[in-house]
Amino acid sequence: MENYTVEEYALCTRFKSKRRKKRLIKKDFDKQLIHLRKLEVELWNKRRNLPLVPLQVPYQKGWQRNFKLRDDVARSAEAEFYKELLTKINTWQFSSEKSFKRKKKRKSRHVYVEKIQTVKEFSEWEWKSPKLELTEKEKVHFYKRERWCSNFKRYKVHYVFNEPWRYVLRVSPYMITHTRMVDSYLESEIQVVENYIVNQNLRNKINKLVDGFSRSWSYYDYENPKEKNPIKNMSLHALYQQYADEMIENHGK
Incomplete structure (x- = not known):
């Protein structure tokens, strides 16, 4: 009868080896x-x-800023068209200060500059996507623009709204009315x-x-x-x- 090691015996039986x-x-x-x-x-x-639960006493948490139709545009014949377009390209910013300024370092000292806010711009991928909500009439009001992207180190295409003067910024209190259960x-x-x-x-x-x-x-x-x-x-x-x-x-x- 030959002598077998434990590992060799495990190979020819149902027993599992130590490594396995x-x-x-x-x-x-x-x-x-x-x-x-x-x-x-x-x-x-x-x-x-x-679900969200309404607060008994709502409170203010900073300020919010978004776009609204300019008064003369709101009274024009195309007010409904630009109002519908605004729902698709509107942007919001939030700040603890009503002035919406941020700290920036210039020449070894800190100064406060106003935050830049524009209506939504679409990338080339978003523009060609079938999920884009813009109609053909609304697409006419956008133009193609190339901008240098420091992250990708190349120029990237954006589609920018060509009539931003039709909208003005509106600052309002940001109220907390609900809380998570x-x-x-x-x-x-x-x-x-x-x-x-x-x-x-x-x-x-x-x-x-x-x-x-x-x-x-x-x-x-x-x-x-x-x-x-x-x-x-x-x-x-x-x-x-x-x-x-x-x-x-x-x-x-």
Whole structure:
């Protein structure tokens, strides 16, 4: 009778080798992580789809700015046409200041400049898309323009509205009248999943499995609790005081 090793015996039987067992355990754990991501997304969607509840006392949260028809255009015969077009190209901006100014650095000092706001422009892909809501009559009021894109390092085509003077900006208070309903049971489920992922430091591994790469968003930028340094966030005075207390204690012994 010949002598066989455990690995050789496993090859000719139904038993699994050690290497296959480890691979199956890792594969099963990866499936659990993928299922965990699906559960997390499902819970987020449930929270996002919760109904809105009206507030008893609405409150103002900054200011909003959008376009409206100019008064003389609103009284003209084509007012309905330009009003319908505005619903498709109108844009909104929000700011905490009514002046809608932003801080900008010029010549080593900060100045406040007004934010630029225009009606919507369409890219070449949007213009050729069948989902474009513009009619043929409305497309006549746009012209083709090439603009340098610093991100792609090339010129890109845009379709710009050729009569922007027909619309003027309107500033109004941005009022909060509704709030999202809070489901305490759903929030507890989300927190349980979140705590498990953070405590086990699984966020990067889940992103690697699902998306193919591990991204480090600021939203997911958590520190592994198992690797926390107890003296990382201590001040120099606290460290010196701790060192002095230890020296006194050792000297007393």
